[in-house]
Amino acid sequence: MKIKKNIPRIYIENDLYINETYLLSKDNVHYLKKVLRVNNYYILEVFNNTNYIFFANIIYFSNNIIKIKIFSKRLKNIESPIHIHLGQVIPKHYKKMDLAIQKSIEMGVNIITPLFLHNLYTQNNNINISHKIQRWKKIAISACQQCQRNVIPEIKKPIDLFSWCKKNEDDIKIIFHPKAIFKINELQKSVKSIKIIIGSEIGFSREEIKKIVQYGFIPIKLGPRILRTETAAMVAITALQMQFGDLK
Known part of the structure; x- marks a missing residue:
């Protein structure tokens, strides 16, 4: 799947695996719905304190709950050498x-x-x-x-x-x-x-x-x-x- 640039980006404090589903925290739900105003058709970029980024589909979207499914990951190390x-x-x-x-x-x-x-x-x-x-x-x-x-x-x-x-x-x-x-x-x-x-x-x-x-x-x-x-x-x-x- 070709991934567009400037997709919404969130942090999840978990180990992440392809094809696994994750329930988003209240902070992430608020950020996506109230700040970015996403809907259930969005693809998300997820980072988790590693040098990988993960891509996920929103598979469940309600007033207080957003559930995502990881479908891809990519190495992305932009840390400074110093x-x-x-x-x-x-x-x-x-x-x-x-x-x-x-x-x-x-x-x-x-x-x-x-x-x-x-x-x-x-x-x-x-x-x-x-x-x-x-x-x-x-x-x-x-x-x-x-x-x-x-x-x-x-x-x-x-x-x-x-x-x-x-x-x-x-x-x-x-x-x-x-x-x-x-x-x-x-x-x-x-x-x-x-x-x-x-x-x-x-x-x-x-x-x-x-x-x-x-x-x-x-x-x-x-x-x-x-x-x-x-x-x-x-x-x-x-x-x-x-x-x-x-x-x-």
Whole structure:
């Protein structure tokens, strides 16, 4: 069967098999019916956190229930050759965190760890962390749905900034700082895995930067301008993808 382009695309958290039928979740039913306004004649593209995409027919369609049947699958790996782990300090305004997660995933980040900074608003307002994580995971799925990624980046449980920084890992570790001397193109050419840290709206103090550097982070300059926290993540990941990834 010839499959048209731009068909509706949904995520299913299951192993998927050709000729098997699946009942869609309430979220997927709502998305297809209320947002995309599909009907029972549509073919769907389904992804499930693997490097395959699956194609399905809608075989049952009612007010609250949609059932599909898989009829084909195809290998589709569009993951970047560089693995990027983003440590993002949680901003005071959570919409900025939502945007940073969404756009960094579109640019190819693989792991996102939300970070607490001891002197910030976020630790002192009884925020519902489990609720935020679920929200961020939904944003991650939605971003993959839009940008055609099939492997969903991992959203880690929030952790204290310095506890995250001191973890011993093999990644190249970078902190972006407007007064840094080095630029991205001065890093070694064989970089495959990078851990980057992005601060909040107020940035890092001199003492905080000094401590982060002591944990092995390399200060890198993105340019002469001061960027908003949600912008900095996008610019940093774009620059890394252009230097080491698939934006060449």
